[in-house]
Amino acid sequence: MTVESFAIYLGFLISAFLAVGGALGVVLLPNLVHCAFSLAVSLLGVAGIFMLIDAPFLAVIQVLVYVGGIVVLILFAIMLTGRMMGKGERQFNKQSLPALIFVFLFLAILIITLWIDWGAVKPLKDTTETIAREVFRDYSLPLMILAVVLFLSAIGALVLARDKG
Amino acid sequence: MIDTRAILIVSALIFSIGLYGALSRRNAIGILMCVELMLNGANLNLVAFSRLHHIPIGQVFALFVIALAAAAVVVGLAIVILVYKQMEDINVDRFNLMKW
Numbered sequence: 001m002t003v004e005s006f007a008i009y010l011g012f013l014i015s016a017f018l019a020v021g022g023a024l025g026v027v028l029l030p031n032l033v034h035c036a037f038s039l040a041v042s043l044l045g046v047a048g049i050f051m052l053i054d055a056p057f058l059a060v061i062q063v064l065v066y067v068g069g070i071v072v073l074i075l076f077a078i079m080l081t082g083r084m085m086g087k088g089e090r091q092f093n094k095q096s097l098p099a100l101i102f103v104f105l106f107l108a109i110l111i112i113t114l115w116i117d118w119g120a121v122k123p124l125k126d127t128t129e130t131i132a133r134e135v136f137r138d139y140s141l142p143l144m145i146l147a148v149v150l151f152l153s154a155i156g157a158l159v160l161a162r163d164k165g
Numbered sequence: 166m167i168d169t170r171a172i173l174i175v176s177a178l179i180f181s182i183g184l185y186g187a188l189s190r191r192n193a194i195g196i197l198m199c200v201e202l203m204l205n206g207a208n209l210n211l212v213a214f215s216r217l218h219h220i221p222i223g224q225v226f227a228l229f230v231i232a233l234a235a236a237a238v239v240v241g242l243a244i245v246i247l248v249y250k251q252m253e254d255i256n257v258d259r260f261n262l263m264k265w
Contacts, residue, residue, distance in 0.1 A: 005166075012167050016175045023179050023202050027186035032195060039198050042179070046205050049175065053167060055212045055224050058231075065231055070201065070238050077194055077242040081249045092189050093258050099188035107181040111174060118169040121217055130221040131228065139225055146232050153236035157243035 012052050019045030030091050032078045040071045054124040057131055172213040180206030191256040193245045197238055204234045 022042025026035050043066045050059035124130075135143055183202030190196050208227040215223025249255050 008167065012171065016171070019175060019205075020178050020182070023182040026195075026198050026202060027182050027190075032192060035195060035198060039201065042202065043205065046179070046209060049172065049209060050212060053172060053212060053216050055216075055227075058208075058212060058224055058227055061228065061231060065235055066201070066205075070235060073238065073242060074194060074198060077245060080246055081194070081255050089256075091191055091195070093191045096189040099185055103181050103185040103188070106184065107177060110177040110181070114170065114173045114177060116170075118173075118217055121166050121169060122219055123166065124216055124219065124221055127221050127224060131224055134222060134225050135228070142229060146229060150232065150236050153239050157239045160240070160243040160247050 008052055011048065015045045015048030015052065017045070018042065019049065021045075033075070036071055036075050036078060039074070040067050043067050043071070054127055057128040169213055169217050172209060176206045176209035176213065178206075179203075179209065191258055193248070193255045193257050194242070196257065197241050197245070201234060201238065204230060 019042050022038045022040075022045055025038030026042060029035050029038060043062060047059040047062040047067075050056070050062060180203050183199045183206060186199030187196050187203065190199060208230055211223040211227045211230070215221055215227075245255055248260065252259070
C-alpha cells in the first residue's frame with residue numbers, strides 16, 4: 001500500500017467518523033444549539049468524503065451553502081424560539097421506541113442489499129468543468145426553474161414571517 | 166481507491182439516523198435538521214454511484230438537491246417562526262389544529 005492510498009483511507013475514516021458521529025449528535029443531544037453545531041460537524045464530514053471521491057466542487061458548495069448558510073439560519077431560528085428548550089421540556093415524543101425498531105430494520109435491509117461487490121472504480125477527472133458544461137447546456141431548463149424556486153421561496157419566507165401589526 | 170460499498174454504508178447510516186430523528190423528535194427545528202441529514206445521505210449516494218458508473222451527472226443532481234434543500238429550509242423555518250408567534254410553541258405534537 002502506497003503512502004498516498006493510506007492517506008486517502010485515513011482521511012475517509014476520519015470523515016466518515018465525523019459524519020456519522022455528528023449525525024448521532026444531532027439526533028440524541030437534548031440542547032438544540034448543540035444539535036446545530038453537531039449538524040455542522042456532520043456536514044463537514046460529508047464534505048470531506050466528497051473531497052475524497054472526486055467531487056471537490058460539491059465539497060466546496062457543501063461548506064458554503066450548508067455550513068455557512070443553512071446552519072447559521074437554523075441557529076437564528078433556534079435563538080428566536082429559545083424558550084422551547086428549557087430544562088423541563090421533553091425533546092422526544094412517545095413514538096421513540098417504535099421508530100427505533102423500524103429504523104433498525106430499515107438499516108438492516110439497506111446494509112444487506114448494499115453488501116455486494118460493486119466492482120472497481122476509475123477516478124473521475126475535471127469534474128468541475130464537466131458539471132459546468134452539463135448544468136449550462138443539457139440541464140439549463142432545470143437550472144432556470146431552480147432559480148425561480150429559490151426566488152419564490154425567499155419571497156414566500158418574507159411574506160410568511162412578516163409582522164402584520 | 167475507496168470502495169463504493171464503504172461510501173454506501175456511511176450514507177445508509179446517515180440516512181437512518183436522520184430518519185430516526187425525524188420520527189422521534191418533538192421540536193420542529195430538530196425535525197428540519199434531521200431532514201437535512203437525510204438529504205445529505207441521499208447526496209452521498211448520488212455522488213458514489215456517479216463515480217462508480219464514471220458519469221458526473223450524479224454530481225449535477227446532488228447540486229440541485231443542495232439548492233432545493235436550502236429553499237425548503239428557508240420556507241420551513243419561516244413557517245416555524247410564524248407558528249411560534251401564534252401558538253407560543255413549536256413542539257409538533259401540539260399542532261393538532263388540522264387533525265379531525
